[in-house]
Amino acid sequence: MKLQEMIGLAVFDVENGKEIGKIHDFILDENWLIIGLEIEGKALFSSHVKTVSWEDIEAYGEDAVMIRSVEAVQKTDPDNIPFTYLLGRRKLKEMQVITEDGIMLGRISDVYFEQEKGNTILGLEISDGFVSDLLEGRKWLPCTTEMAIGESAVMVPPMSEQRLEKAINSVNG
Numbered sequence: 001m002k003l004q005e006m007i008g009l010a011v012f013d014v015e016n017g018k019e020i021g022k023i024h025d026f027i028l029d030e031n032w033l034i035i036g037l038e039i040e041g042k043a044l045f046s047s048h049v050k051t052v053s054w055e056d057i058e059a060y061g062e063d064a065v066m067i068r069s070v071e072a073v074q075k076t077d078p079d080n081i082p083f084t085y086l087l088g089r090r091k092l093k094e095m096q097v098i099t100e101d102g103i104m105l106g107r108i109s110d111v112y113f114e115q116e117k118g119n120t121i122l123g124l125e126i127s128d129g130f131v132s133d134l135l136e137g138r139k140w141l142p143c144t145t146e147m148a149i150g151e152s153a154v155m156v157p158p159m160s161e162q163r164l165e166k167a168i169n170s171v172n173g
Helices: 129-134
Strands: 010-013 019-028 035-040 048-052 057-060 064-066 073-074 096-099 104-113 120-128 139-142 154-155
Touching: 019 048, 104 139
Parallel strands: 010 064, 096 154
Antiparallel strands: 010 019, 019 035, 035 048, 048 073, 057 064, 096 104, 104 120, 120 139
16 A cells, blocks of 8 residues: 555544544654654644554554544644655655665655555655656665665665566556
């Protein structure tokens, strides 16, 4: 499953079936784990965002995310969020992916995780530009513990370009 496909999904409270909001973004840590999600609807004149910790998610699927209760929604200072997928100061989307020996592989266009395995990031979908995406399709790079999220790029081990695979559901399939 891709994070981009989950942006905009409804978030429901399991206790009373009430819709809390829609997924606005995902919160990740430096260990390539999804640690929570951000729900849209920042209050006017508020510097906080509404978040739900991954532990408070009961279930998720293609159509909705179910959380334990409305009490699971927290107000979080954006400065306390390590990384996000789509928005925010330290977002992964569009971040450059560069090998430690100086080869640019492209930019992150999406992030894959396996539904059955919970919150572990499996790999990155990498775009090498619109024309390249059309001609060759996007590439998929499996995540490893050697990959590090830096200030302005994701650093990957040398020889990572040999590990690139054709992305699942890529532009030209």
